[in-house]
Amino acid sequence: MIPVTSARSLSEAYAILHQRPRGLRVLAGGTDLMVAVNARAGLDRIGHVLDIWKVPELRGISGAGGSLRIGALTTYTELMRSREIATHLPALALVSREVGAWAIQNRGTIGGNVCNASPAGDTLPLLLAAEATFLLGGPRGERTVAAHEFFVGYRKTALGADELLLRVDIPLIEKSHLVYRKVGTRKAQSISRTIVAVRKLAPRDVRIAAGCVAPIPLRCRNAEKAVAAGGDVRAALEQDITPIDDVRATAVYRSRVTGNVLLRLLG
Amino acid sequence: MKLTVNGVPRSFEAPPLKRLLDVLREDLGLTGTKEGCGEGECGACSVLIDGELVNSCLVAVCQADGCSVLTVEGVARNGDLAPVQKCFLDRGGAQCGICTPGMIVAAHRFLECGLPATNENVREAIAGNLCRCTGYAKIVEAIQLAAGQRS
Numbered sequence: 001m002i003p004v005t006s007a008r009s010l011s012e013a014y015a016i017l018h019q020r021p022r023g024l025r026v027l028a029g030g031t032d033l034m035v036a037v038n039a040r041a042g043l044d045r046i047g048h049v050l051d052i053w054k055v056p057e058l059r060g061i062s063g064a065g066g067s068l069r070i071g072a073l074t075t076y077t078e079l080m081r082s083r084e085i086a087t088h089l090p091a092l093a094l095v096s097r098e099v100g101a102w103a104i105q106n107r108g109t110i111g112g113n114v115c116n117a118s119p120a121g122d123t124l125p126l127l128l129a130a131e132a133t134f135l136l137g138g139p140r141g142e143r144t145v146a147a148h149e150f151f152v153g154y155r156k157t158a159l160g161a162d163e164l165l166l167r168v169d170i171p172l173i174e175k176s177h178l179v180y181r182k183v184g185t186r187k188a189q190s191i192s193r194t195i196v197a198v199r200k201l202a203p204r205d206v207r208i209a210a211g212c213v214a215p216i217p218l219r220c221r222n223a224e225k226a227v228a229a230g231g232d233v234r235a236a237l238e239q240d241i242t243p244i245d246d247v248r249a250t251a252v253y254r255s256r257v258t259g260n261v262l263l264r265l266l267g
Numbered sequence: 268m269k270l271t272v273n274g275v276p277r278s279f280e281a282p283p284l285k286r287l288l289d290v291l292r293e294d295l296g297l298t299g300t301k302e303g304c305g306e307g308e309c310g311a312c313s314v315l316i317d318g319e320l321v322n323s324c325l326v327a328v329c330q331a332d333g334c335s336v337l338t339v340e341g342v343a344r345n346g347d348l349a350p351v352q353k354c355f356l357d358r359g360g361a362q363c364g365i366c367t368p369g370m371i372v373a374a375h376r377f378l379e380c381g382l383p384a385t386n387e388n389v390r391e392a393i394a395g396n397l398c399r400c401t402g403y404a405k406i407v408e409a410i411q412l413a414a415g416q417r418s
Binding site for chain 2: 001002004006027029030031034035037038039049051053054077100101102103104106107187188189
């Protein structure tokens with residue numbers, strides 16, 4: 001039987017992290033980890049589960065100090081209901097409504113989406129385009145990592161073995177506008193085939209990110225430069241992305257649709 | 268561990284990662300909740316935890332310790348079918364039946380939340396509940412009928 005520690009505070013969680021148990025997995029809303037547990041997939045690699053669902057320090061959303069601060073355990077439902085999100089970053093509420101359906105939205109968390117680091121994670125292109133930073137913490141202290149430096153390989157992150165994601169911070173920039181489009185097989189309960197987000201600061205000053213088109217959720221800097229220079233954005237995007245064929249779409253489809261969606265979002 | 272299930276306090280011993288679904292069916296004898304996919308895609312195992320809809324196959328029971336759980340058995344009152352269940356019968360909102368307990372719980376949650384029962388709202392509320400017989404039209408009709416009776 002896999003030992004489980006249900007932490008009731010951050011210090012209880014840090015006490016476990018300090019021991020660095022072998023094969024430690026963090027359990028938040030369970031919408032990814034429990035799927036693996038149910039499928040008995042990689043169970044032998046799970047040595048200890050740290051359940052953080054009831055750690056109060058990781059909850060809550062605030063709009064203080066020029067940034068939106070979102071606790072790692074904030075669920076999609078909470079993002080959809082938050083007045084701060086509706087006021088400052090409505091796109092994050094809209095994309096949350098497109099994740100799974102009610103039952104998933106009630107359990108899945110923004111921190112889980114970030115730490116699971118799937119290239120298809122629905123909030124991740126938005127966080128990259130919005131130039132979010134992630135506050136990480138553990139028994140050795142806290143540090144901040146920019147979203148584009150956090151995703152380091154296929155489902156690999158910069159998170160240390162004794163660290164938790166504590167909070168997602170999004171800089172609030174006046175008159176900027178975040179837009180996105182998710183393309184799935186149906187409206188609800190579907191994993192994206194491609195997803196693109198654009199933060200517009202000025203007509204030629206944009207931040208672009210995409211999901212499902214590379215091993216990691218991807219900031220598309222070549223496409224950004226093409227927008228700034230008035231160049232061929234679609235050709236530049238091709239330099240950023242490396243889509244593959246899989247059960248959900250072909251590489252050719254992903255490439256074409258991602259380009260189409262990006263051009264439409266740029267308007 | 269302790270749960271209040273359908274208003275009744277229950278205590279039991281279970282491994283912490285045991286699925287709430289399995290605790291309900293095996294330890295508490297409440298077999299109304301069904302397993303479909305076991306990965307949060309189909310909604311057959313839908314229950315409410317503290318009033319919110321969840322997939323009980325994705326909830327480790329340690330995370331529900333001390334919570335209040337409503338299953339399909341708790342939607343009926345005093346042995347009588349709830350109005351929403353009668354509406355499913357009336358409109359033929361059940362075919363093979365495997366999705367029905369989850370659909371009833373999701374429908375119950377939708378009716379509780381008080382949103383207008385437009386086609387779009389009802390379909391969003393049950394978007395996580397798959398009917399393999401594809402009998403959605405009658406399910407939506409049944410929920411809309413139940414909403415009409417409440418108002």
